[in-house]
Amino acid sequence: MVDTNDGLARLAIIVAVALQAIGKVAYGTWLEDFPAPLFVLISFTLTAIFFLSTSRKGIGAVAWGTMLFLNVATAVTFLSLFIALKLIQPAIVGAVEISIGPIAAVAIGFFIHRIIPSSRSLTVCCVVLAGCLILASSAFFGSGFQATKLDVALGLLASSTAGIGAVFITIASKSLLCQGWKFGAILAHRFYIIVPVSLALLWIMDPSNVEWSIQLGFAVVAISGVSVLAPLYLLQVGISRCDPYTVMVTMAALPVLTFAVEGFS
Numbered sequence: 492m493v494d495t496n497d498g499l500a501r502l503a504i505i506v507a508v509a510l511q512a513i514g515k516v517a518y519g520t521w522l523e524d525f526p527a528p529l530f531v532l533i534s535f536t537l538t539a540i541f542f543l544s545t546s547r548k549g550i551g552a553v554a555w556g557t558m559l560f561l562n563v564a565t566a567v568t569f570l571s572l573f574i575a576l577k578l579i580q581p582a583i584v585g586a587v588e589i590s591i592g593p594i595a596a597v598a599i600g601f602f603i604h605r606i607i608p609s610s611r612s613l614t615v616c617c618v619v620l621a622g623c624l625i626l627a628s629s630a631f632f633g634s635g636f637q638a639t640k641l642d643v644a645l646g647l648l649a650s651s652t653a654g655i656g657a658v659f660i661t662i663a664s665k666s667l668l669c670q671g672w673k674f675g676a677i678l679a680h681r682f683y684i685i686v687p688v689s690l691a692l693l694w695i696m697d698p699s700n701v702e703w704s705i706q707l708g709f710a711v712v713a714i715s716g717v718s719v720l721a722p723l724y725l726l727q728v729g730i731s732r733c734d735p736y737t738v739m740v741t742m743a744a745l746p747v748l749t750f751a752v753e754g755f756s
Contacts, residue, residue, distance in 0.1 A: 496733045497731075497733065498733055500729045500731065500732030500733050501729065501733065501741050503725040504729035504731045504733070504738060504741045505726035506723075507722040507723075507726045508722075508748060509748055510717050510725070511585075511718055511722045512585065512748035512751075512752050513717055513718070514714055514717040514718020514719070514722070515584065515585060515718060516581050517710075517714045517717065518530070518573070518576055518581075518714050518718060519576050519580070519581045521710050521714070522710065522711065522714065523577075525701065525707075525711070526572050526693065526696055526701065527573040527576070528689045528690075528692035528693040528696060529568070529689075529693050529701065531569060531570055531573055531713065532686065532689040533551055533711055533712075533714060534711075534715035534720070535569070535682050535686055535689065535719065536686055536721065537712070537715055537716075538665055538682065538715070538719050538720045539679075539682040539686060541720060542675065542678040542679040543679045545731055546673070546675025546676060546678055546679045547675075547676060547679040547680070548675075548676060549672065549673025550665065550672060550673075550676050550680075551671025551673050552670040552674040553673075554666070554667060554670050557666050557667055557670075558663075558667065558680060558681070560620060560659070561660065561663035561667070561677070561680055561681050562680075562683050563683070563684055564635075564656050565656075565660060565662045565681050565682065565684070566684040566685035566688050566689075567652065567656045568652070568657055568659075568660060569653070569719075570649070570685065570688065570692070571649040571652040571687065572588070572649070572650075572653040573651040574645075575588075575646045575647075575649035575653060577642070578642040578645055578646030578649065579643060579646035580652070583646070583647075584642075584646065585748075587650035587651055587654065588651070588653045588654040588657070589619065589654065589739075589742055590619060590620045590654070591650075591651050591654030592619075592654050592657055592740075593612075593615060593620075593736065593739045594620065594677060594741075595654065595655045595736045596614055596658045596661070596736045596738075596739045597613070597734050597736060599659075599662065599720045599735075600735070600736065612736065614644070615740055616623035616647060619647055619740065620634050644684075651687050657739070658735060658739060661730055661739070662733040662735050664677055664727065664730045665734070665735060668724070668730070668731050674727040674730070675727075677727060678723060678724065678727055702723050729741070729753040
C-alpha cells in the first residue's frame with residue numbers, strides 16, 4: 492500500500508520541478524542580459540524576508556555545523572545554477588544538473604554512510620544519466636545553439652556543481668529535520684551566506700548599466716517567485732518525507748520539462 496503522504500511529497504517535488512523548468516526558461520529568455528548576481532541577490536533577499544517573517548520558528552536541536560553547511564551548499568548551488576544559465580541553454584543546464592544528482596546521492600551515501608547501492612538504484616542512475624545526455628545533445632545540436640568553447644566548459648562545470656550542491660542541500664535539510672527542525676525554519680535560516688556573497692559579486696561586477704523599468708522589475712519579481720521561492724518551499728516539503736536518492740530521482744523530470752518549455756519560448 493502506497494503511503495499517501497509520500498505520494499503527496501513526490502507530487503510536491505514534481506510541481507517544484509515544473510516551476511523550476513518554467514523559471515529557468517523565463518530567466519534565460521527575458522533576463523538574458525540581467526546580471527546573475529543581481530538576480531540572485533534580489534530573489535533570495537525576497538525569499539529570505541518571506542520565510543523569516545512567516546516560518547522562522549520551529550528550530551530543533553542546536554546544529555550550527557549542519558546549518559552552516561546548508562547555507563554554504565545553498566550559496567554554491569544557486570550561484571552556480573544562475574551563472575550556468577547565462578552561459579548555456581536552460582535545457583542543457585537542467586540535463587547536466589539532474590544527471591549528476593542521483594549518481595552523487597548514491598556515491599555520497601556509500602562514502603559517508605557506507606550504504607551499498609542496489610542494482611536497481613545503479614540502473615536508475617544510468618538510465619537518468621543516459622536520458623539527460625540525450626536531451627542535452629538534442630538541445631545542443633538541434634536548436635542552432637552557439638557559444639564559445641570557454642562558455643560551454645564553464646557552463647557545464649557550473650551545472651555539475653549545482654547538481655552536486657543540490658544533493659548536499661537535500662542531505663543537510665534531511666539531517667536538520669531529523670534533529671527536530673520544522674521545514675519552515677530550515678527555509679528561514681538557509682540564506683545567510685548567499686545574500687552577502689551575491690552582493691559582493693555584484694559589487695565586483697558593477698551592474699550600473701542595467702536599465703530599470705516597471706516591466707523589468709515585474710519580470711524579476713515574478714521569475715523570482717516562480718523559480719526560487721515557490722520551488723524551495725515545495726522541495727522542502729518533499730525532502731521532509733523522502734530520502735535524498737528519491738528526491739534526486741524524482742527531480743529527473745526537470746530536463747524533460749525544461750526541454751519542453753524551452754520549445755515554446
